[in-house]
Amino acid sequence: LVMAVIKLHGHPISTATAMVLCCLNEKEVEYDFAIVELSAGAHKQPQYLALNPFGVVPTIQDGDLTLFESRAIVKYLAKKYKGQGADLLGNTLAEQALVEQWCEVEGHSFFPPASTILFQTVLRPLRGGTTDEAVVEINIGKLNKVLDIYEERLSKSKYLAGDFFSLADLQHLPWTQYLVTACKKGDLISSRKHVNAWWEDISSR
Amino acid sequence: MAKIKVYGHPISTATRLVLCCLHEKKVEYDFVLVELSAGAHKQPQYLALNPFGVLPTIQDGDLTLFESRAIAKYLAKKYEGQGTELLGNSLSEQALVEQWSQVEGQSFNSPASTILFQILFVPMSGGSTDEAAVEMNVEKLKKVLDIYEERLSKSKYLAGDFFSLADLQHLPYLDYLVTDCGKGDLISSRKHVKAWWEDISSRPAWKKATGKTP
Numbered sequence: 001l002v003m004a005v006i007k008l009h010g011h012p013i014s015t016a017t018a019m020v021l022c023c024l025n026e027k028e029v030e031y032d033f034a035i036v037e038l039s040a041g042a043h044k045q046p047q048y049l050a051l052n053p054f055g056v057v058p059t060i061q062d063g064d065l066t067l068f069e070s071r072a073i074v075k076y077l078a079k080k081y082k083g084q085g086a087d088l089l090g091n092t093l094a095e096q097a098l099v100e101q102w103c104e105v106e107g108h109s110f111f112p113p114a115s116t117i118l119f120q121t122v123l124r125p126l127r128g129g130t131t132d133e134a135v136v137e138i139n140i141g142k143l144n145k146v147l148d149i150y151e152e153r154l155s156k157s158k159y160l161a162g163d164f165f166s167l168a169d170l171q172h173l174p175w176t177q178y179l180v181t182a183c184k185k186g187d188l189i190s191s192r193k194h195v196n197a198w199w200e201d202i203s204s205r
Numbered sequence: 206m207a208k209i210k211v212y213g214h215p216i217s218t219a220t221r222l223v224l225c226c227l228h229e230k231k232v233e234y235d236f237v238l239v240e241l242s243a244g245a246h247k248q249p250q251y252l253a254l255n256p257f258g259v260l261p262t263i264q265d266g267d268l269t270l271f272e273s274r275a276i277a278k279y280l281a282k283k284y285e286g287q288g289t290e291l292l293g294n295s296l297s298e299q300a301l302v303e304q305w306s307q308v309e310g311q312s313f314n315s316p317a318s319t320i321l322f323q324i325l326f327v328p329m330s331g332g333s334t335d336e337a338a339v340e341m342n343v344e345k346l347k348k349v350l351d352i353y354e355e356r357l358s359k360s361k362y363l364a365g366d367f368f369s370l371a372d373l374q375h376l377p378y379l380d381y382l383v384t385d386c387g388k389g390d391l392i393s394s395r396k397h398v399k400a401w402w403e404d405i406s407s408r409p410a411w412k413k414a415t416g417k418t419p
Contacts, residue, residue, distance in 0.1 A: 053352045054312065065297045069307035076300040094268045097279040104272035107310060109257065149256045 006031040009051060010058030011038050015118075015174035016070035017058040022173055023074040026205070027085035031060075071107060074167055088167045095162055102160040102168030109146050113139035114175040121183045140185070147188055147195055154194035159202075169202050177203065209234040212254060213261035214241050218318075218377035219273035220261040221414045225373060226277040228410035230288035234263075274310060277370055289410070291370045298365055305363040305371030312349050316342035317378040324386040343388070350391055350398055357397035362405075372405050380406060380415065 008024070008031050010017030024031050036042045036057050044055045052059040052068040059068040062080075067073050078088040090096040116139045120131045153160060160168040176199060180186040189199045211227070211234050213220030227234050239245045239260055247258045255262040255271040262271040265283075270276050281291040293299040319342045323334045356363060363371040379402060382388040392402045405411070 053355065054308070065300060067300050067304055069304045069311065072300060072303035072307045075303050076296070079299070080296055093279070093283055096282070097268060097270050097275060100275035100278050101270055101272045104275045104310075105257070107307075108272070152256065 004063060007034055007061040008032065008058055009034045009036050009048070009060070011036055014038070014057045015115075015178065016056070018174040018177075019070045019171060020058050020060070020073050020077075022170055023077050023088070023167075026088060026170065027077055027081040029077060029081055029085070071103065071171060074170065075103075078167055086165065088165070088170065090161060090164065090166055095164075098161040099166045099168050102166075103171055105146075105160075106168065106171040110143070110172065111175060113142040113146070114179055117143070117183055117185065118175070118178050121185075122178070140188070143188060147192055150198075151192040151195050154198050159198065165202065165205070169198070173202060207266065210237055210264040211235070211261055212237045212239050212251065212263070214239055215416060217241070217260045218321075218381065219259070221377040221380075222273045222374060223261050223263065223276050223280075225376060225410050225414035226280050226291070226370075228413045229291060229373070229408075230280050230284040232280060232284055232288070274306065274370075274374060277373065281370055289368065291368070291373065293364060293367065293369055298367070301364040302369045302371050305369075306374055308349075308363075309371065309374040313346070313375065314378065316345040316349070317382060320346070320388065321378060321381050321386060325381065343391070346391060350395055353401075354395040354398050357401050362401065368405065368408075372401070376405060376411050376414075380411075 006024070006029065008017070008020060010020065010033070012018075012035075036048060038057070042048055043052075043057055048059075049055055051061070051066055054068065056068070058070060058073065059066060060073050061067075062076075067076060074088075082089065088099075090099045117136055120136045120139075124131055150160070157163065159165050160172075176189065180189060180199075190196050209227070209232060211220070211223060213223065213236070215221075215238075224236075239251060241260070245251055246260060251262075252258055254264070254269055257271065259271070261273060261276065262269060263276050264270075265279075270279060277291075285292070291302075293302045320339055323339050323342075327334055353363070360366065362368050379392065383392055383402070393399050
Protein backbone atom coordinates (compact mmCIF):
# COMPACT_ATOMS: atom_id res chain seq x y z
CA LEU A 1 0.00 0.00 0.00
CA VAL A 2 1.53 3.27 -1.09
CA MET A 3 0.90 6.30 1.11
CA ALA A 4 -0.35 9.21 -0.96
CA VAL A 5 2.03 12.17 -0.69
CA ILE A 6 0.80 15.51 0.53
CA LYS A 7 -0.62 17.64 -2.27
CA LEU A 8 0.22 21.33 -2.09
CA HIS A 9 -1.93 23.71 -4.12
CA GLY A 10 -0.11 27.02 -4.52
CA HIS A 11 2.05 29.27 -6.63
CA PRO A 12 5.83 29.82 -6.53
CA ILE A 13 5.56 33.62 -6.19
CA SER A 14 3.13 33.41 -3.30
CA THR A 15 4.82 34.19 0.02
CA ALA A 16 2.36 32.03 1.93
CA THR A 17 3.11 29.13 -0.42
CA ALA A 18 6.84 29.75 0.12
CA MET A 19 6.31 29.46 3.88
CA VAL A 20 4.74 26.02 3.46
CA LEU A 21 7.41 24.89 0.98
CA CYS A 22 10.10 25.94 3.45
CA CYS A 23 8.45 23.94 6.21
CA LEU A 24 8.06 20.86 4.03
CA ASN A 25 11.79 21.08 3.27
CA GLU A 26 12.75 21.58 6.92
CA LYS A 27 10.71 18.53 7.86
CA GLU A 28 12.05 16.54 4.87
CA VAL A 29 8.54 15.71 3.68
CA GLU A 30 7.74 14.73 0.11
CA TYR A 31 4.89 16.46 -1.66
CA ASP A 32 3.22 16.98 -5.00
CA PHE A 33 2.95 20.57 -6.12
CA ALA A 34 -0.18 21.62 -8.01
CA ILE A 35 0.21 25.10 -9.50
CA VAL A 36 -2.79 27.35 -9.09
CA GLU A 37 -2.54 29.77 -12.02
CA LEU A 38 -3.12 33.07 -10.22
CA SER A 39 -2.83 35.15 -13.40
CA ALA A 40 -5.66 33.10 -14.88
CA GLY A 41 -7.76 33.64 -11.75
CA ALA A 42 -7.72 29.91 -11.01
CA HIS A 43 -7.84 30.60 -7.26
CA LYS A 44 -11.30 32.12 -7.65
CA GLN A 45 -12.74 29.26 -9.70
CA PRO A 46 -15.27 26.83 -8.19
CA GLN A 47 -12.76 23.96 -8.38
CA TYR A 48 -10.34 25.76 -6.04
CA LEU A 49 -13.01 27.41 -3.89
CA ALA A 50 -14.27 23.91 -3.10
CA LEU A 51 -10.91 23.33 -1.40
CA ASN A 52 -10.49 26.81 0.09
CA PRO A 53 -13.59 29.03 0.21
CA PHE A 54 -11.41 32.09 0.85
CA GLY A 55 -9.90 31.72 -2.63
CA VAL A 56 -6.29 32.22 -1.57
CA VAL A 57 -3.18 30.06 -1.80
CA PRO A 58 -1.92 27.72 -0.46
CA THR A 59 -4.12 24.77 0.50
CA ILE A 60 -2.88 21.25 1.24
CA GLN A 61 -4.55 17.88 0.97
CA ASP A 62 -3.22 15.11 3.20
CA GLY A 63 -5.39 12.03 2.82
CA ASP A 64 -8.86 13.04 4.01
CA LEU A 65 -7.67 16.35 5.46
CA THR A 66 -7.92 19.54 3.44
CA LEU A 67 -6.20 22.44 5.20
CA PHE A 68 -5.67 26.12 4.44
CA GLU A 69 -4.05 29.12 6.19
CA SER A 70 -0.28 28.80 5.78
CA ARG A 71 0.42 29.27 9.51
CA ALA A 72 -2.00 26.46 10.34
CA ILE A 73 -0.46 24.24 7.65
CA VAL A 74 3.10 24.69 8.93
CA LYS A 75 1.94 24.03 12.50
CA TYR A 76 0.26 20.79 11.35
CA LEU A 77 3.35 19.66 9.44
CA ALA A 78 5.63 20.50 12.37
CA LYS A 79 3.45 18.37 14.67
CA LYS A 80 2.78 15.49 12.31
CA TYR A 81 6.46 15.10 11.42
CA LYS A 82 7.87 15.73 14.87
CA GLY A 83 10.91 13.55 15.14
CA GLN A 84 12.01 13.97 11.53
CA GLY A 85 13.87 16.89 10.03
CA ALA A 86 14.31 20.07 12.06
CA ASP A 87 12.29 20.37 15.24
CA LEU A 88 10.23 23.56 14.90
CA LEU A 89 7.91 23.64 17.91
CA GLY A 90 10.02 23.76 21.06
CA ASN A 91 10.31 20.98 23.60
CA THR A 92 8.78 22.09 26.88
CA LEU A 93 5.34 23.66 27.35
CA ALA A 94 7.04 27.00 28.07
CA GLU A 95 9.17 26.80 24.91
CA GLN A 96 6.12 25.92 22.82
CA ALA A 97 4.29 28.88 24.34
CA LEU A 98 7.08 31.26 23.33
CA VAL A 99 7.05 29.82 19.80
CA GLU A 100 3.29 30.51 19.68
CA GLN A 101 3.81 34.01 21.07
CA TRP A 102 6.36 35.03 18.44
CA CYS A 103 4.29 33.34 15.70
CA GLU A 104 1.41 35.59 16.74
CA VAL A 105 3.72 38.60 16.70
CA GLU A 106 4.69 37.72 13.13
CA GLY A 107 1.08 37.29 12.08
CA HIS A 108 -0.28 40.45 13.71
CA SER A 109 2.57 42.96 14.02
CA PHE A 110 5.14 42.09 11.36
CA PHE A 111 3.08 40.71 8.48
CA PRO A 112 0.56 43.57 8.06
CA PRO A 113 3.10 46.39 7.52
CA ALA A 114 5.48 44.10 5.57
CA SER A 115 2.77 42.93 3.20
CA THR A 116 1.48 46.47 2.70
CA ILE A 117 4.98 47.62 1.75
CA LEU A 118 5.28 44.69 -0.68
CA PHE A 119 1.88 45.42 -2.18
CA GLN A 120 2.60 49.13 -2.66
CA THR A 121 6.18 48.93 -3.88
CA VAL A 122 6.04 45.81 -6.06
CA LEU A 123 2.55 44.48 -6.76
CA ARG A 124 0.74 47.70 -7.48
CA PRO A 125 3.19 48.92 -10.14
CA LEU A 126 3.17 45.42 -11.64
CA ARG A 127 -0.58 45.78 -12.15
CA GLY A 128 -0.24 49.21 -13.71
CA GLY A 129 -0.95 51.27 -10.59
CA THR A 130 1.26 53.70 -8.70
CA THR A 131 2.93 53.29 -5.31
CA ASP A 132 1.28 55.29 -2.55
CA GLU A 133 4.44 56.64 -0.91
CA ALA A 134 2.59 57.97 2.12
CA VAL A 135 1.24 54.50 2.87
CA VAL A 136 4.72 53.03 2.40
CA GLU A 137 6.14 55.63 4.80
CA ILE A 138 3.54 54.87 7.48
CA ASN A 139 4.19 51.15 7.26
CA ILE A 140 7.95 51.50 7.31
CA GLY A 141 7.43 53.46 10.52
CA LYS A 142 5.38 50.59 11.96
CA LEU A 143 7.92 48.00 10.85
CA ASN A 144 10.77 50.03 12.36
CA LYS A 145 9.04 49.92 15.75
CA VAL A 146 8.53 46.16 15.50
CA LEU A 147 12.12 45.57 14.40
CA ASP A 148 13.41 47.65 17.31
CA ILE A 149 11.64 45.20 19.60
CA TYR A 150 13.12 42.29 17.65
CA GLU A 151 16.60 43.86 17.98
CA GLU A 152 16.20 43.97 21.75
CA ARG A 153 14.86 40.40 21.88
CA LEU A 154 17.57 39.02 19.59
CA SER A 155 20.29 40.67 21.65
CA LYS A 156 19.30 38.24 24.42
CA SER A 157 18.19 35.22 22.44
CA LYS A 158 19.69 33.63 19.32
CA TYR A 159 16.27 33.07 17.76
CA LEU A 160 12.90 34.62 18.54
CA ALA A 161 11.49 31.92 20.83
CA GLY A 162 14.81 30.99 22.43
CA ASP A 163 18.11 29.47 21.45
CA PHE A 164 16.49 27.20 18.88
CA PHE A 165 15.21 27.85 15.35
CA SER A 166 11.42 27.48 15.29
CA LEU A 167 8.26 28.16 13.31
CA ALA A 168 8.37 31.69 14.73
CA ASP A 169 11.56 32.43 12.77
CA LEU A 170 10.44 30.41 9.72
CA GLN A 171 7.26 32.46 9.39
CA HIS A 172 9.35 35.58 8.81
CA LEU A 173 11.34 34.20 5.88
CA PRO A 174 9.10 34.84 2.87
CA TRP A 175 8.16 38.43 3.71
CA THR A 176 11.63 39.48 4.80
CA GLN A 177 13.08 37.98 1.63
CA TYR A 178 10.84 40.21 -0.48
CA LEU A 179 11.51 43.27 1.68
CA VAL A 180 15.25 42.87 1.30
CA THR A 181 15.21 42.10 -2.43
CA ALA A 182 12.26 43.31 -4.53
CA CYS A 183 11.19 46.10 -2.13
CA LYS A 184 14.77 47.31 -1.61
CA LYS A 185 14.22 47.80 2.12
CA GLY A 186 17.26 45.78 3.21
CA ASP A 187 18.45 48.65 5.39
CA LEU A 188 15.63 47.86 7.81
CA ILE A 189 17.49 44.63 8.53
CA SER A 190 21.13 45.57 7.98
CA SER A 191 20.93 48.62 10.25
CA ARG A 192 20.13 46.39 13.23
CA LYS A 193 23.06 44.31 14.43
CA HIS A 194 21.22 41.38 15.97
CA VAL A 195 18.31 41.36 13.50
CA ASN A 196 20.92 41.31 10.72
CA ALA A 197 22.78 38.36 12.26
CA TRP A 198 19.48 36.52 12.76
CA TRP A 199 18.41 37.21 9.19
CA GLU A 200 21.72 36.02 7.74
CA ASP A 201 21.43 32.85 9.80
CA ILE A 202 17.83 31.93 8.97
CA SER A 203 17.98 32.94 5.32
CA SER A 204 20.97 30.71 4.69
CA ARG A 205 19.23 27.53 5.87
CA MET B 206 1.60 27.01 43.75
CA ALA B 207 1.45 30.66 42.76
CA LYS B 208 -1.63 31.56 40.75
CA ILE B 209 -1.38 32.76 37.18
CA LYS B 210 -1.26 36.54 37.07
CA VAL B 211 -3.20 38.27 34.30
CA TYR B 212 -2.31 41.88 33.45
CA GLY B 213 -5.19 43.41 31.54
CA HIS B 214 -8.28 45.56 31.48
CA PRO B 215 -11.93 44.45 31.60
CA ILE B 216 -12.92 46.33 28.40
CA SER B 217 -10.03 44.94 26.37
CA THR B 218 -11.20 42.32 23.86
CA ALA B 219 -7.92 40.45 24.07
CA THR B 220 -8.10 40.41 27.88
CA ARG B 221 -11.65 39.02 27.67
CA LEU B 222 -10.44 36.22 25.39
CA VAL B 223 -7.90 35.15 28.00
CA LEU B 224 -10.35 35.46 30.90
CA CYS B 225 -12.89 33.37 28.99
CA CYS B 226 -10.27 30.69 28.38
CA LEU B 227 -9.29 30.67 32.07
CA HIS B 228 -12.93 30.15 33.00
CA GLU B 229 -13.45 27.43 30.40
CA LYS B 230 -10.41 25.60 31.78
CA LYS B 231 -11.46 26.31 35.40
CA VAL B 232 -8.13 27.89 36.26
CA GLU B 233 -7.74 30.34 39.14
CA TYR B 234 -5.90 33.56 38.52
CA ASP B 235 -5.02 36.93 39.99
CA PHE B 236 -6.09 39.93 37.92
CA VAL B 237 -3.86 42.97 37.79
CA LEU B 238 -5.60 46.01 36.33
CA VAL B 239 -3.52 47.95 33.80
CA GLU B 240 -5.02 51.45 33.77
CA LEU B 241 -5.28 52.17 30.04
CA SER B 242 -6.65 55.67 30.53
CA ALA B 243 -3.56 56.52 32.56
CA GLY B 244 -1.28 55.10 29.83
CA ALA B 245 -0.02 52.41 32.21
CA HIS B 246 0.46 49.99 29.30
CA LYS B 247 3.13 52.28 27.86
CA GLN B 248 5.10 52.69 31.09
CA PRO B 249 8.48 50.99 31.58
CA GLN B 250 7.06 48.72 34.26
CA TYR B 251 4.60 47.15 31.84
CA LEU B 252 6.88 47.33 28.79
CA ALA B 253 9.34 45.17 30.73
CA LEU B 254 6.68 42.44 30.64
CA ASN B 255 5.38 43.14 27.14
CA PRO B 256 7.55 45.31 24.89
CA PHE B 257 4.61 45.83 22.50
CA GLY B 258 2.77 47.75 25.21
CA VAL B 259 -0.59 46.04 24.65
CA LEU B 260 -2.89 43.91 26.78
CA PRO B 261 -2.95 41.26 28.10
CA THR B 262 0.19 39.61 29.45
CA ILE B 263 0.31 36.67 31.84
CA GLN B 264 2.91 35.47 34.30
CA ASP B 265 2.93 31.78 35.19
CA GLY B 266 5.91 31.05 37.42
CA ASP B 267 8.98 31.84 35.35
CA LEU B 268 7.03 32.23 32.13
CA THR B 269 5.90 35.65 30.94
CA LEU B 270 3.63 35.40 27.90
CA PHE B 271 1.81 37.88 25.67
CA GLU B 272 -0.43 37.69 22.57
CA SER B 273 -3.91 36.61 23.69
CA ARG B 274 -4.20 33.75 21.19
CA ALA B 275 -0.82 32.34 22.29
CA ILE B 276 -1.89 32.66 25.92
CA ALA B 277 -5.19 30.88 25.24
CA LYS B 278 -3.37 28.08 23.40
CA TYR B 279 -0.89 27.70 26.29
CA LEU B 280 -3.70 27.47 28.85
CA ALA B 281 -5.62 24.99 26.70
CA LYS B 282 -2.53 22.76 26.48
CA LYS B 283 -1.32 23.12 30.05
CA TYR B 284 -4.76 22.35 31.48
CA GLU B 285 -5.69 19.64 29.02
CA GLY B 286 -7.84 17.20 30.97
CA GLN B 287 -9.61 19.81 33.09
CA GLY B 288 -12.53 22.02 32.18
CA THR B 289 -13.55 22.25 28.53
CA GLU B 290 -11.36 20.64 25.88
CA LEU B 291 -10.51 23.40 23.42
CA LEU B 292 -7.90 21.95 21.08
CA GLY B 293 -9.42 18.95 19.32
CA ASN B 294 -8.39 15.33 19.84
CA SER B 295 -6.82 13.96 16.68
CA LEU B 296 -4.05 15.62 14.65
CA SER B 297 -6.66 16.48 11.99
CA GLU B 298 -9.05 18.04 14.50
CA GLN B 299 -6.22 20.10 15.97
CA ALA B 300 -5.25 21.24 12.47
CA LEU B 301 -8.79 22.43 11.78
CA VAL B 302 -8.83 24.31 15.09
CA GLU B 303 -5.60 26.02 14.00
CA GLN B 304 -7.02 26.77 10.57
CA TRP B 305 -10.16 28.47 11.85
CA SER B 306 -8.14 30.23 14.57
CA GLN B 307 -5.97 31.67 11.81
CA VAL B 308 -9.07 32.66 9.83
CA GLU B 309 -10.24 34.59 12.91
CA GLY B 310 -6.88 36.28 13.30
CA GLN B 311 -6.27 37.05 9.62
CA SER B 312 -9.71 37.56 8.02
CA PHE B 313 -12.21 38.31 10.77
CA ASN B 314 -10.24 40.35 13.26
CA SER B 315 -9.17 43.24 11.06
CA PRO B 316 -12.57 44.34 9.70
CA ALA B 317 -14.28 43.61 13.05
CA SER B 318 -11.79 45.64 15.07
CA THR B 319 -11.85 48.54 12.58
CA ILE B 320 -15.66 48.72 12.83
CA LEU B 321 -15.46 48.64 16.64
CA PHE B 322 -12.71 51.26 16.69
CA GLN B 323 -14.65 53.64 14.43
CA ILE B 324 -18.08 53.23 15.99
CA LEU B 325 -17.15 53.01 19.65
CA PHE B 326 -13.62 54.17 20.43
CA VAL B 327 -13.15 57.09 18.04
CA PRO B 328 -16.19 59.00 19.44
CA MET B 329 -15.05 58.13 22.97
CA SER B 330 -11.78 59.95 22.28
CA GLY B 331 -13.65 62.97 20.89
CA GLY B 332 -13.35 62.15 17.19
CA SER B 333 -16.04 61.32 14.64
CA THR B 334 -16.75 57.95 13.06
CA ASP B 335 -15.39 57.48 9.53
CA GLU B 336 -18.54 56.07 7.95
CA ALA B 337 -16.79 55.11 4.72
CA ALA B 338 -14.30 53.01 6.66
CA VAL B 339 -17.18 51.37 8.55
CA GLU B 340 -19.01 50.61 5.29
CA MET B 341 -15.92 49.14 3.66
CA ASN B 342 -15.21 46.90 6.61
CA VAL B 343 -18.83 45.83 7.00
CA GLU B 344 -18.64 44.60 3.39
CA LYS B 345 -15.42 42.67 4.14
CA LEU B 346 -17.01 41.14 7.22
CA LYS B 347 -20.10 40.11 5.25
CA LYS B 348 -17.92 38.14 2.83
CA VAL B 349 -16.22 36.36 5.71
CA LEU B 350 -19.53 35.66 7.45
CA ASP B 351 -20.98 34.23 4.23
CA ILE B 352 -18.17 31.67 4.31
CA TYR B 353 -18.88 30.99 7.99
CA GLU B 354 -22.57 30.51 7.14
CA GLU B 355 -21.66 27.85 4.60
CA ARG B 356 -19.24 26.17 7.00
CA LEU B 357 -21.67 26.24 9.93
CA SER B 358 -24.43 24.73 7.81
CA LYS B 359 -22.29 21.57 7.74
CA SER B 360 -20.59 21.74 11.11
CA LYS B 361 -21.93 22.72 14.53
CA TYR B 362 -18.81 24.68 15.39
CA LEU B 363 -16.06 26.05 13.17
CA ALA B 364 -13.51 23.25 13.55
CA GLY B 365 -16.05 20.44 13.75
CA ASP B 366 -18.77 19.23 16.07
CA PHE B 367 -16.92 20.43 19.17
CA PHE B 368 -16.48 23.90 20.69
CA SER B 369 -12.85 24.97 20.41
CA LEU B 370 -10.42 27.89 20.63
CA ALA B 371 -11.45 28.78 17.07
CA ASP B 372 -14.99 29.64 18.23
CA LEU B 373 -13.81 31.17 21.50
CA GLN B 374 -11.55 33.63 19.67
CA HIS B 375 -14.60 35.17 18.00
CA LEU B 376 -16.45 36.00 21.19
CA PRO B 377 -14.91 39.34 22.20
CA TYR B 378 -15.36 41.23 18.92
CA LEU B 379 -18.69 39.69 17.98
CA ASP B 380 -20.04 40.61 21.39
CA TYR B 381 -19.04 44.26 20.93
CA LEU B 382 -20.35 44.34 17.35
CA VAL B 383 -23.72 42.95 18.35
CA THR B 384 -24.16 44.70 21.69
CA ASP B 385 -22.48 48.08 21.28
CA CYS B 386 -22.06 48.73 17.57
CA GLY B 387 -25.56 47.98 16.35
CA LYS B 388 -24.29 45.36 13.91
CA GLY B 389 -26.38 42.46 15.18
CA ASP B 390 -28.02 42.13 11.77
CA LEU B 391 -24.76 40.75 10.36
CA ILE B 392 -25.33 37.77 12.65
CA SER B 393 -29.11 37.53 12.79
CA SER B 394 -29.46 37.58 9.00
CA ARG B 395 -27.43 34.37 8.71
CA LYS B 396 -29.33 31.36 10.03
CA HIS B 397 -26.41 29.12 11.01
CA VAL B 398 -24.12 31.93 12.15
CA LYS B 399 -26.97 33.12 14.34
CA ALA B 400 -27.47 29.69 15.93
CA TRP B 401 -23.72 29.38 16.46
CA TRP B 402 -23.51 32.84 18.01
CA GLU B 403 -26.42 32.19 20.37
CA ASP B 404 -24.77 28.96 21.43
CA ILE B 405 -21.26 30.23 22.09
CA SER B 406 -22.27 33.56 23.63
CA SER B 407 -24.47 31.85 26.20
CA ARG B 408 -21.59 29.80 27.59
CA PRO B 409 -21.11 30.51 31.32
CA ALA B 410 -17.36 31.09 30.88
CA TRP B 411 -18.07 33.95 28.46
CA LYS B 412 -20.56 35.54 30.80
CA LYS B 413 -17.99 35.38 33.59
CA ALA B 414 -15.32 36.91 31.36
CA THR B 415 -17.51 39.95 30.66
CA GLY B 416 -18.64 40.27 34.26
CA LYS B 417 -22.22 39.41 33.36
CA THR B 418 -22.38 36.91 36.18
CA PRO B 419 -20.97 37.59 39.65
